[in-house]
């Protein structure tokens with residue numbers, strides 16, 4: 001996996017690299033609660049999932065050739081993933097095939113882009129704002145692991161929101 005600050009000044013589509021050249025280390029990711037592993041086999045993924053008490057999972061395949069419902073349905077799905085949102089629970093994403101970008105907000109609200117490839121695994125903490133897109137290869141197969149029942153409703157970030165809203169929201173879901 002390669003992690004770096006997202007170059008906002010590049011006008012090309014999200015699917016391009018947008019590499020600012022400012023690298024982000026796994027240690028920096030850890031500071032915002034994002035954990036990175038590169039795991040070559042499913043036994044290790046299963047072990048990690050068990051340690052962290054994950055109970056559910058599914059596999060998603062996003063590809064321009066083979067998405068159920070065709071191109072329109074794929075576009076609609078990608079439109080939801082690129083919308084900035086958070087999940088109420090910690091979640092794991094493990095890349096089985098292909099590649100894609102997980103962007104996460106740092107503590108100053110700047111986008112960190114994680115270019116994930118086969119066997120990369122990310123743990124996203126509850127409540128982190130993030131988004132996902134395919135890269136220009138247009139193909140990913142990923143495992144999505146959930147601690148409990150999958151909560152499919154992504155909590156999109158209100159357009160006018162700032163970190164204050166996020167803090168209030170996180171407090172409210174803890175209460």
Ligand SMILES: CSCCC(=O)/C(O)=C/O
Pocket residue numbers: 060081093100130131132140142144
């Ligand atoms: C490649 S996993 C599909 C995207 C996803 O699960 C997610 O939460 C995007 O934000």
Ligand SMILES: [Fe+2]
Pocket residue numbers: 085086087130131154
């Ligand atoms: Fe998400």
